[in-house]
Amino acid sequence: MKGFLIAAPRSGGGKTTVALGLMRALRQRGLRVGAVKNGPDYIDSAFHGAATGRPSFNLDSWAMDDALVAGLAATAAEDADLLIAEGAMGLFDGAPGEQARNGSSATLAKKLGLPVVLVLDVSGQAQTAAAVAHGCATFDADVKLAGVILNKVGGERHVRLAASALETVGLPVFGALPRDAKIVLPERHLGLVQAADTSDLEAKLDALAGFVATHVDLDALHAAARPLCSSPSRKNALEPPGQKIAVARDAAFSFLYPHLLLGWRRAGAEICFFSPLQDEPPPGDADFCWLPGGYPELHARRLANARKFLDGLRAFASKKPVHGECGGYMALGEFLVDAEGVRHPMAGLLSVSTSFAKRKLTLGYRNATLVTDGALGPRGKILLGHEFHHATIETLGDDPAFALACDAHGGEKKPVGSRRGRVTGSFFHVISAE
Incomplete structure (x- = not known):
């Protein structure tokens, strides 16, 4: 080869x-x-x-x-x-x-x-x-x-x-x-x-x-x-957060690394996709729900009106863990402000509100340490990932942080993301865990 x-x-x-x-x-x-x-x-x-x-x-x-x-x-x-x-x-x-x-x-x-x-x-x-x-x-x-x-x-x-x-x-x-x-x-x-x-x-x-x-x-x-110098190693980047994982997938939620899905399947997990834009809730028999990044800011009005999705997500989160990355994090918050400055209510499972009207490019690697036990790992687990977005945080609210993180240049780790009950989210995309 x-x-x-x-x-x-x-x-x-x-x-x-x-x-x-x-x-x-x-x-x-x-x-x-x-x-x-x-x-x-x-x-x-x-x-x-x-x-x-x-x-x-x-x-x-x-x-x-x-x-x-x-x-x-x-x-x-x-x-x-x-x-x-x-x-x-x-x-x-x-x-x-x-x-x-x-x-x-x-x-x-x-x-x-x-x-x-x-x-x-x-x-x-x-x-x-x-x-x-x-x-x-x-x-x-x-x-x-x-x-x-x-x-x-x-x-x-x-x-x-x-x-x-x-x-x-x-x-x-x-x-x-x-x-x-x-x-x-x-x-x-x-x-x-x-x-x-x-x-x-x-x-x-x-x-x-x-x-x-x-x-x-x-x-x-x-x-x-x-x-090619390669190896048949089948090491997982991130252990499956559940046996049956519900993953949002459509034009609003599409940024999930293929190697994560590959690793979860190889470890025996089942992946079931659902579409928030089609007003589909996460399947009730799943063990975990993952909202990937994407372009929710382009579909904010439609998401805000997707009652079956939002109600189903809230019901799921009352019993089982949910995690959102970047766009998924934005959808889990209280409000999402679109490019025209219109405020759209989101799931309200986290206290954060985000804005695409006030933009700032954020880009870079993230070395994050989990601050509490959860579906993505125990307290102290290190996740390595990447952040790339123009949206900003309008109000963070009073939820505690999901993790403590620094960029590739090191320095003191600072609070990032949010967590409330079984729900977690952050702007960075997980690539692997140490």
Whole structure:
């Protein structure tokens, strides 16, 4: 089993476009393509699944130990002919501290033994692209660059200038993608629109595949793949919080890491999905209810009017545990203020009220310690996760904290989230537990 990792010197350089185009183009050639995403971005992995027809998993060396990373990589590569990993941010960008646990794309490439294919946005430069690529190739001797794909080239002359300079530093060019405003994926306030919400997704992926196949030497790229270092380990990221777990799933609640569901099922738990937007309550025979993140702020009026869902959730919470992450946390609170400033009543199971009218980007890893025993673990249990949202807390209320947390930079842990009775919630998404 062989593979490679698609990376770039910076965010916005074209990694996702190239990765999705390659996944679909190689699949169209008859290859079984596995996919993984470096880091906590749960949106890209859903696009991977659409492009390859197989589940894609997030691999995060900051939040996951080596056994979990290797085991999930092996699962993604199972019965596949090729594994394509998509990087995050710039190749060496990651959290502070120990390099082996910094979450960078370079660290993942080393752990999995994958060569790096560097996507270089050469708009506004030519030969200088070789200096950038050479720096990436030599910054860490253990990171092996297989070659380069030029992106946003202006014409044949532009390609010749950049490619000839790259040849002098010993880096092959697998292809050159011209500027094309039509080859883009739509965006929303939290980044890409989710795969399930992208209109004509199959046609868009086919267009990406055709674009990449026309301008990239797929045979040379496939030949550059190297054997994957993986492990059959089936370690769980987070133990199942119940034997039968009710999970909200629809356009308002969709951000749940696939590796969590995989681990729960492997441990023997049953997953049952329900849709709050369809006014469905959590199944009464479930042991635990999980409200994932998503876009409740876009559906606040509909959620506020979903009486069967809200009444059923309250009845469930009176007897059994409920946990909400990010958007799920917002839905468990007293009120949610939408972008227009309209206040919508939510479940009222926690005292917090949140606002999308007053926005502030919050982004980063979280190291959280549970402050009391609960379905997610005993008091003192450490959860590692990630926070990414624009919503803010309007009023926190008087509920005690769910956990004490700090970011990847460390420092004193501070109260986060809320808990009341059997109900807990916070803005951070759990990736794994220590």
